Amino acid sequence: MTLRHIDGTALSADTAQTPGMLREEAISGASVGSDRLWMGRTTVAPEVRSADHHHGESETAIYVVSGHPEFVFLDGDAERRVRTNPGDYIYVPPFAPHREENPDPAEDAVVVIARTTQQAIVVNLPSLRAGAEDAWHRSQQG
DSSP states (O other), rough: OOOOOOOTTTOOOOOOOOOOEEEEEEHHHHHHOOOOOOOEEEEETEEEEEEEEOOOOOOOEEEEEEEEEEEEEEETTTTEEOOOOTEEEEEOOOOOOOEEEEESSSSOOOEEEEEEESSSSOOOOOOOHHEEEEHHHHHHHO
């Protein structure tokens, strides 16, 4: 296998999507033949929030490129919000229900995402709580 270059203007939106955001694939099994890695860019427009979702068994690392996205998740029964700045990193564990929000009225929130699977696993949820209940049931079965 040889080194591959993916031009930043040539990313593909032909990947799993969540309402309220645009997920673009750069590195994946489909684009470069990777076995255990997915990497791409996500954009959330001004004053938009994504639908609640999780990424299955995949661990997710997020790097904030621009804007001030907020990441919302449940901590027990309480909804928590992490506000970020460019240069910040976020870790999302497997099956963790969350959503991204962009409260800024003018600037897109852009992040780079790396995952431990070579496909973008996305499970869209009706609510954060529904995702937390699914994770609890999975833990009881395993």
